[in-house]
Amino acid sequence: MILRALICGLAAAVLLVQPATAQDRRVAVTFDDLPFQTTDEVLCDPTRLMKTTEDFVAMLKPLDTKGTAFVNEGKVCEVERSSLLPRVLKVWLDGGLDLGNHTFSHINIHRNTAEAYLADLDAGATYTRAALEARGGRLHWFRHPYLFTGETQEKHDVLAAGLAERAYTVAPVTIDNNDWMFADVYRKAEQIGDEGLKTRIGAAYVAHMTTVLDFFEPYSAEITGGREPAQVLLLHANSLNQTYYPQIHALYLARGYRFVPLEEALADPIYQHPDTYVRAAGISWLHRWTRTDGRPIRWEPEPPAWIVAANKAPASELQGVANAP
Numbered sequence: 001m002i003l004r005a006l007i008c009g010l011a012a013a014v015l016l017v018q019p020a021t022a023q024d025r026r027v028a029v030t031f032d033d034l035p036f037q038t039t040d041e042v043l044c045d046p047t048r049l050m051k052t053t054e055d056f057v058a059m060l061k062p063l064d065t066k067g068t069a070f071v072n073e074g075k076v077c078e079v080e081r082s083s084l085l086p087r088v089l090k091v092w093l094d095g096g097l098d099l100g101n102h103t104f105s106h107i108n109i110h111r112n113t114a115e116a117y118l119a120d121l122d123a124g125a126t127y128t129r130a131a132l133e134a135r136g137g138r139l140h141w142f143r144h145p146y147l148f149t150g151e152t153q154e155k156h157d158v159l160a161a162g163l164a165e166r167a168y169t170v171a172p173v174t175i176d177n178n179d180w181m182f183a184d185v186y187r188k189a190e191q192i193g194d195e196g197l198k199t200r201i202g203a204a205y206v207a208h209m210t211t212v213l214d215f216f217e218p219y220s221a222e223i224t225g226g227r228e229p230a231q232v233l234l235l236h237a238n239s240l241n242q243t244y245y246p247q248i249h250a251l252y253l254a255r256g257y258r259f260v261p262l263e264e265a266l267a268d269p270i271y272q273h274p275d276t277y278v279r280a281a282g283i284s285w286l287h288r289w290t291r292t293d294g295r296p297i298r299w300e301p302e303p304p305a306w307i308v309a310a311n312k313a314p315a316s317e318l319q320g321v322a323n324a325p
């Protein structure tokens, strides 16, 4: 009886594992908000910003992510920009990553005209384009800040036409996950020097990324009739990922993913799917396609309540909020 139960258990375990191995899983990883999600102080300090950048890229390099990183040129202090940005971007390119435009100022289309948005996009191309062209590359990737693509049909269409006219390729996101929220709480824990809390936030982050994948894998296969499409993972360049990205990377490898360049992921036919979604919401393209197909959206898991609360709290109240029962 025990043996039979064991064999049944084993068979069930094999069945559970099989879908993972049967799928050809691919992911393109992207890092937004370059040069780094950090304080203005660091963004104005050449020594600290270079060190932060070098450490992040040194962490990524041995993992061979084939990633693409999206730049907000305006985040670097104006006085330092012309000398510092070329050096920062060179580190990323030397690390084997591609670069894209994420607008100059991380502009919010909901609060601006489409014309102002396109002007901000153009202003954000100066150093990134030069850095790419200096080594025979071309600036063509674009990632919408907040994943906002225009909340009215008119703005949406003006943006889309403006991007096409400039020969940009939009970089959609399928695996959206709120890593920025964990990173904000992590930065506050760094400010107050609470190492125990930093570890708890990191563990919660890795667990959350697992539940997000558990959700998006079958959800994405519903759009394609059972096949998991090549995914595009959105992450941000910040201190949380400096420490925890290797664990996220290992999580994907353990689930059978191959890391591919963005252009290879976007060659998947799903990225030709019509998208008629126009709302004031920055959401996964999987949701946009689901809605376009006339099916109801099911939302991905939210971060734990204590992370959501800690994200809203100032650093001075962080410990009280994070340790609340």
Ligand SMILES: [Zn+2]
Binding pocket: 032, 033, 102, 106, 144, 145, 146
């Ligand atoms: Zn961003």
